[in-house]
Amino acid sequence: MNILQNQSATHPVTEKPVNKVYDVVIVGAGPVGLATAIGLRKRGIENILVIDQARAFRQVGQVVDLLPNGLKALKSVDPDAYEAVKTASFTFVNSPQSGDAKTSDVTEKNLPKASQEWVYKNLQGEKIRSISLSFDTWLKNYGEGRVSISWYNLQAALKKLLPEDQVKPNHRCINVVDEPELGCVRLDCISNVGAEANPYAHWADGQKNSEISQNLDTTSEQSITKSFHAKLVVAADGINSTVRRVLYTDSPYQAVAKPEYSGFAAIFCPEIPNIPDELRSRLEKKFFADSAILTVSNYELAGDTAFSECPRMMLIHRQKIGYLLHISVPLQSLQNKSGNELLELAVQALEKASYPDELKQLVRLSPVENMLQRPYYIHRAVVTDNNPPAWSLGRVILVGDAAHGMPPFMAQGANQGFEDAIIVTTLINKIAKENNWHNQQAISTAFDKYERIRRPFMEYIQQATLTQFPSSSNEQWQAYSQKVYTRNFDQLIAELS
Ligand SMILES: Cc1cc2nc3c(=O)[nH]c(=O)nc-3n(C[C@H](O)[C@H](O)[C@H](O)COP(=O)(O)OP(=O)(O)OC[C@H]3O[C@@H](n4cnc5c(N)ncnc54)[C@H](O)[C@@H]3O)c2cc1C
Numbered sequence: 001m002n003i004l005q006n007q008s009a010t011h012p013v014t015e016k017p018v019n020k021v022y023d024v025v026i027v028g029a030g031p032v033g034l035a036t037a038i039g040l041r042k043r044g045i046e047n048i049l050v051i052d053q054a055r056a057f058r059q060v061g062q063v064v065d066l067l068p069n070g071l072k073a074l075k076s077v078d079p080d081a082y083e084a085v086k087t088a089s090f091t092f093v094n095s096p097q098s099g100d101a102k103t104s105d106v107t108e109k110n111l112p113k114a115s116q117e118w119v120y121k122n123l124q125g126e127k128i129r130s131i132s133l134s135f136d137t138w139l140k141n142y143g144e145g146r147v148s149i150s151w152y153n154l155q156a157a158l159k160k161l162l163p164e165d166q167v168k169p170n171h172r173c174i175n176v177v178d179e180p181e182l183g184c185v186r187l188d189c190i191s192n193v194g195a196e197a198n199p200y201a202h203w204a205d206g207q208k209n210s211e212i213s214q215n216l217d218t219t220s221e222q223s224i225t226k227s228f229h230a231k232l233v234v235a236a237d238g239i240n241s242t243v244r245r246v247l248y249t250d251s252p253y254q255a256v257a258k259p260e261y262s263g264f265a266a267i268f269c270p271e272i273p274n275i276p277d278e279l280r281s282r283l284e285k286k287f288f289a290d291s292a293i294l295t296v297s298n299y300e301l302a303g304d305t306a307f308s309e310c311p312r313m314m315l316i317h318r319q320k321i322g323y324l325l326h327i328s329v330p331l332q333s334l335q336n337k338s339g340n341e342l343l344e345l346a347v348q349a350l351e352k353a354s355y356p357d358e359l360k361q362l363v364r365l366s367p368v369e370n371m372l373q374r375p376y377y378i379h380r381a382v383v384t385d386n387n388p389p390a391w392s393l394g395r396v397i398l399v400g401d402a403a404h405g406m407p408p409f410m411a412q413g414a415n416q417g418f419e420d421a422i423i424v425t426t427l428i429n430k431i432a433k434e435n436n437w438h439n440q441q442a443i444s445t446a447f448d449k450y451e452r453i454r455r456p457f458m459e460y461i462q463q464a465t466l467t468q469f470p471s472s473s474n475e476q477w478q479a480y481s482q483k484v485y486t487r488n489f490d491q492l493i494a495e496l497s
Helices: 002-007 031-042 068-077 079-088 135-142 151-159 242-248 277-288 339-352 357-364 413-433 440-467 474-485 490-496
Strands: 021-027 048-051 063-066 117-121 127-132 147-150 172-179 184-191 224-235 260-269 293-296 312-317 321-328 372-378 396-398
Touching: 021 031, 021 184, 031 048, 031 068, 031 079, 031 151, 031 413, 048 224, 063 068, 063 151, 063 413, 068 079, 068 135, 068 413, 068 474, 079 147, 079 151, 127 474, 135 474, 147 151, 172 242, 224 242, 224 413, 242 396, 260 339, 260 440, 277 293, 277 312, 277 357, 321 339, 321 357, 339 357, 413 440, 413 490, 440 474
Parallel strands: 021 048, 021 224, 117 293, 224 396
Antiparallel strands: 063 147, 117 127, 172 184, 184 224, 260 321, 260 372, 293 312, 312 321
């Protein structure tokens, strides 16, 4: 516990008498922190608090796909949370002509008819496979559906299920201090502070258009320091986790205190306005056909390095045509680069991987002012030595991206976070039922169990993410889908309870 105690020296706060000790304080009101809070309340643990650094909760973030494993985990956390998220999402229903009977009453919102499948094509424009986006098809195949929802709507839907006074924005956790004599942990927070540069954010700071930070306010108000005390702390403060940094600084895990660049990045252009008719019709014939969204790559390449050798190009054809290129690139090649330089980098990557002319021409037409980049970071779950950086220390446990954030290629970040949430709420519920709040041994046993359950699966998911091995053949795809999407938590919860 020295690691936590040492930090107090670097962030002194005024000591005040402790007048309230929460059972659990959750740092971070993202999807995983909120799901954990909802799960705890559902199990009767109501003396809790969620704090978030955002000055106010605003419309930020990307669209998140919630897949059967994540939705099943969320349903186990609380069926009301599952329903609220499903209602707030946009779902894809089978078109009547597809022959599939409607098996649920989900509604189709804001979607063009042609976008009910995600098509994968090789460089020659041949279809390798397609994935249904329909809730009902996933429900039929894996026992649960699939929805898409913006990060903000997900946050808003979950937040509504918690009493307003239990979710406090404008509280940035800056320090975590163990207080063994009080049997709790102290969290020091500051309020009324402006945005902090966050190069790891999902919505890159300084990015164009609507992808803004929730912390934009500049303020003339005095910043305030405040402390909370909790018997347990759940750190759900995202990939750039402060709690993780505090836990690992000055420890053998110092090297993994901050997120590591994954080696992969996105270069993208959301809109290419002036595409000559002749090129547009070639693209439509060979690639888009009737698909609104597709991924193009050299799927004939196989093995661990296939993804590094060939970029994945996602093409989007809704009202506008745009693309997103996932490439393996050194971080320095992206940093401080102009639109022109990013465009050049994208073209070079396509040339190196022998992409067809139509796609190279399309990229060359990108307006430089529309060019964007996003490096992807990771907290690796895989352990290369016998001394892994534990996901907990004393009374503090890391969940979601704070524990195992990763690039979004398999759309599993939030889904895996919901898996964390169901395990952690079940284990904390057991601590509460057995009144083990002050039994450090019981707490350590519970937190170790969480890690033993979650880490091996995260290793698998991260391997799939970094190598894209499920894309290498239909058999691999099927095997991955069965393993991940058919997961069921009922038995595990019964065993852990
Ligand atoms: C482009 C992109 C696409 C993605 N697509 C998908 C997808 O399709 N499916 C999927 O499952 N996942 C997807 N993800 C990943 C997903 O968004 C994350 O895994 C998920 O949001 C993690 O949830 P979290 O609650 O752990 O962290 P976050 O969502 O990062 O939330 C962390 C919260 O903590 C707060 N916070 C941070 N620091 C502090 C502090 N010091 N004190 C107090 N509060 C703090 C933040 O304000 C934030 O509200 C995608 C990610 C990206 C970048």
